[in-house]
Amino acid sequence: AQSVTQLDSQVPVFEEAPVELRCNYSSSVSVYLFWYVQYPNQGLQLLLKYLSGSTLVKGINGFEAEFNKSQTSFHLRKPSVHISDTAEYFCAVSGTGGSYIPTFGRGTSLIVHP
Amino acid sequence: DAMVIQNPRYQVTQFGKPVTLSCSQTLNHNVMYWYQQKSSQAPKLLFHYYDKDFNNEADTPDNFQSRRPNTSFCFLDIRSPGLGDAAMYLCATHLNGHAEETQYFGPGTRLLVL
Numbered sequence: 001a002q003s004v005t006q007l008d009s010q011v012p013v014f015e016e017a018p019v020e021l022r023c024n025y026s027s028s029v030s031v032y033l034f035w036y037v038q039y040p041n042q043g044l045q046l047l048l049k050y051l052s053g054s055t056l057v058k059g060i061n062g063f064e065a066e067f068n069k070s071q072t073s074f075h076l077r078k079p080s081v082h083i084s085d086t087a088e089y090f091c092a093v094s095g096t097g098g099s100y101i102p103t104f105g106r107g108t109s110l111i112v113h114p
Numbered sequence: 115d116a117m118v119i120q121n122p123r124y125q126v127t128q129f130g131k132p133v134t135l136s137c138s139q140t141l142n143h144n145v146m147y148w149y150q151q152k153s154s155q156a157p158k159l160l161f162h163y164y165d166k167d168f169n170n171e172a173d174t175p176d177n178f179q180s181r182r183p184n185t186s187f188c189f190l191d192i193r194s195p196g197l198g199d200a201a202m203y204l205c206a207t208h209l210n211g212h213a214e215e216t217q218y219f220g221p222g223t224r225l226l227v228l
Contacts, residue, residue, distance in 0.1 A: 009154070032213040043118070043204055043219030044157070051213060090156065099145075099164065099211040104156035 002027040002093045004105035012111045015083055021076040021108045023065075023091035033074040034092040034102060035065055044090060050074065061085070086112045117141050118220035120205050126226045127195050135190040135223045137205030143218070145208040146188040148180060151222070152201045163188065164211055192225075200227045 007022045025031060032051050036044040048059025055067040065076045074091060088109050092102035119138045127133040137146065145164050149157035161170045163182045177199070179191040192199055202222045209215040 004156075041123075041221070041224075043120075043206070043221050045219065046216050049213070094213055096213070100208055100213045100215070100217065101159065101162070102217070106156045107154070 002029075002031060002095060002103045004091050004093050004103055006089075006091055006105035006108050008108050009106070010109045010111065012113060013081055014113050016080045018079050019077065019081050019085075019110065021089050021091075021110065023074045023076065023105060025072050025074065025091075025093045027072075027093060027095065030096040032094050032096055032100075033065075033067060034094075035059065035063070035074070035076050036090045036092060036104075037061075038088040038090065038107075040087075047076070047089075081110070081112050083112050083114060085110060118205060118207055118218050120203075120220035120223050122223060123221065124224050124226070126228060127192075128228050129197065130194045133192050133195055133225065135192075135203050135205075135225070137188045137190070137220055138186050139205075139207045139218075140186070141207055141209070141218060142185060143207035143209050144185075145211045146182060147206040147208070147217075148188070148190050149204040149206065150199075150201045151204055157204055160190070195225070195227045197227050200225055 003026045005024045034049045035047040038044045050067045058064045088107045090107045091105040094102045121136045147162040148160045151157040160174045181189045204222045205220040208217045
């Protein structure tokens with residue numbers, strides 16, 4: 001079984017500032033890692049995913065994340081945020097064997113102030 | 115064009131009155147999922163279908179049932195809604211259950227139980 005911890009429930013930041021949303025996972029097997037974004041009253045949308053290869057993963061909307069196996073982390077970063085990035089961000093993990101059944105973290109609310 | 119459609123977007127029901135939520139997809143994906151998401155919490159998987167094979171999560175209450183009459187449609191039936199069932203219900207699809215493919219979410223149905 002896998003679990004995900006998102007350390008920050010809320011991250012306020014000013015527009016054009018950099019941001020990092022933290023995610024740590026726990027698993028006894030190899031994992032795939034994902035970040036999803038959820039805008040108000042909408043479903044989740046995949047931002048990026050790590051399956052294998054380069055530990056630095058680039059996604060949509062200028063976001064990137066780095067897989068760190070030794071620290072069991074998959075933090076999400078953006079060098080300069082926009083007002084439109086205000087949303088809920090979910091980290092998710094799934095095992096590499098069997099069907100894709102992700103375990104989601106509790107989410108981090110990114111609030112971008114003008 | 116919408117790929118995963120959920121109807122209605124908002125549903126109000128009375129305590130104990132059965133309710134059905136609908137999900138349809140235009141992606142022709144094999145796998146369909148139902149999640150329950152309560153405020154400030156992670157989406158919780160209720161069940162999923164791989165084609166017609168139904169997979170129930172161990173902690174999904176018996177009060178929740180699902181039907182998938184064909185590839186395109188999936189329904190969530192709540193037989194006797196309680197106040198604790200008020201939540202956002204998310205439908206998602208996946209091509210073949212492999213993590214290499216992307217999971218697509220609908221916009222959700224927000225259920226209110228009076």
